[in-house]
Amino acid sequence: MNPFEILAQYWPRLMDGTLMTIKLTLLGAFIAALVSPGLALIRVHALPIAQAPLRLYISFVRGSPILAQLFLIFYGSGQFRPVLQEWGLWSFFRDPFNCALLAFALNSTAYQTEILRGGIIGVPRGEIEAARAIGMSRQKVLRRVVFPHAYRMSWPALGNEVILLMKASALASVVTVFDLMGRSRQIFSRTFDFSVYLWAALIYLCITAIFVLLWRQAERRLSRHITARDKSHGTVPPLKETRP
């Protein structure tokens, strides 16, 4: 095992792969974040019969392995190329990055929808009633009361979901999108040097650690109005803050 020689020789490829991993993960999570609020609302408020297709989709995506979903979209779309060409979609599916991104976005949407649903349900009823009482339209209530609360409550779980998405992105190389894992396998198949996997592991752990740090910082910022209020409970407010 020559860990340092491997790093010196192959670090551009590993960096390439790392960038691809980050791209896939962030884009996939972002697309899911755009779509999931709407879907979460449907899950909470719509009639059960209207929810059925959504629940079926979520159950299917959460019940099958992401590897199978990747293969299904990538090779399945190839099988239906004439149909897709008719509808003008072939140029989208032709690019493996798009196929992988689609698979990850669909997967993350399902999970994020369920997480947000939990968040929305957890919003205190009283606050919604108060907002309606002072005349806020339904849209404003959603924008000013429901979603800020829901996101803050689901923040840790959403962070978890992004990390899980990053781990799922390690499978992108089976459909020729060379992320960090794919590059590592490529390097291993040339050099047979095991240490390339250890470097990949280190890089994944670094990405995860940095992400968790940033996410927790964001959580602190989001909750600063709550923690600040708690802090003042035990202390005596300085004189100059009291008003007649």
Place this chain on the structure above:
Amino acid sequence: MKLKTKVALVLAAATMAANAALAEGLRLGTEGAYPPFNYIESNGEIAGFDVEIGLELCKRIGEECEVVAQDWDGIIPGLLANKYDFIIASMFITDERKKQVDFTDPYYLAAMTHVAPKGAGYTEFTNETLADKVIGAQSGTTQADYIEAVYPDADIRLYPTQDEVNLDMASGRLDLQVGDMLPMLDWTTKSDDGSCCELAGEPITDPAFVGDGVGIAVRQEDDDLREKLNAALAEIRADGTYKAINDKYFDIDVYTMK
């Protein structure tokens, strides 16, 4: 201390038991995803030119052989980790690979070729003319090394198995692929999905990529196995068995490529 000795004893027993189980027979490693050389039939059996030659050689050596399938990416590590005793999977003999394993004499000669959709009309195969094309190959193969070395500016796609390259070639995701001559000939002329495409350009016979032919890989310490395989190979060449197997799959003699 007691727990540590228990663990040590269990490990020792396990390794010794594993050793005892290894004595009989030889194991033949192949990929199983490379028709017509090695592939899995619909009844689950591994068959193909490579497998038949391999089993015949085993018979000549006088051993019972078990066929083990292994993904191409891990086929050499598998040999080194003792999952099988020799690899017969259309593996080109190259200097890179000789660093890890030893090869027998070549059991057939091969070249690589470009494959393009019918009527695509590719005449020049240089880095400049193919700079914006999508070119595919199986990863970990000499074909992959070739396209990475010769067409660095093209959009290179590497797939875990040859079947997947063929699938994407047929569906039109790839503009070109580089593959072994004989399997590509087989695919484009004899299969349904391969009828989309045809061989293009001159065969690639540059020894820097193609190596010295296709051989059987053995571990570097297994010299006597290598010699036995060489002797058996010469035998089946001499008494016509090779030709009989060859003619089942190909119209030309692949040993000499004529």
Place this chain on the structure above:
Amino acid sequence: MFELLSYGDAGWGDEILQGLAITVQLAIVTLPVGLCLGFLAAFASMSRLLPLRYLGFGYTTIMRGLPEILTLFVVYNGVGLLMNAVLRWWAPDASPTDFSPFAAGVVALAMVFGAFAGEVLRGAFQSLDLGQVEAGRAVGMNDRQIFLRIQLPQLWRFALPGLGNLWINMLKDTALVSVIALDDLMRMTKVAVGVTKQPFTFYLLACLIYWVMCVLSELVLARLEHRANRGIRRA
């Protein structure tokens, strides 16, 4: 299309079912190993000794932070190397041993399961009523008795939802062993696709089979949770 899926030589139905059998076997063998590792990780994380706590934290963090496929490759390639290195030191004349893909799959999946399970179990331990543990100590029970008679039966109730989720995730993760040449459901599907050139059909079938297994697991888990919570008054 149905001849493709049929039994016997012409169809792929029996190969796919054989693959399914391997998948189920893999999951069933991994579960007890993973649970053991989970308990060990939970105990290590809650231990009074600092090095053990760090070990527990390190194990769970690393296993939860690495992609499962990387863990699988490291185990498959690394353990084989390790075993051969140990063997060379122990008995230099013996021929090298082999680490089967099934064993590699079990070890890798169990290590991942154990890390997540460790966290679930730790959370469950910490939700237990401390008063009951103290009562047990007051009565004179030793630690082992307290664990077996007081904590474990109640732990089950708290840990079940979390462990159930992990089981379902593990079922799906077994699909990854297809990349280390173990003939599970995913791999047999790939082989069928390679020969029949019908990727959509077969991959959809594979997705559906996994989905059915997950839905069945969810039903069984719902029953188990119902039973585990019997007699408990709901808030």
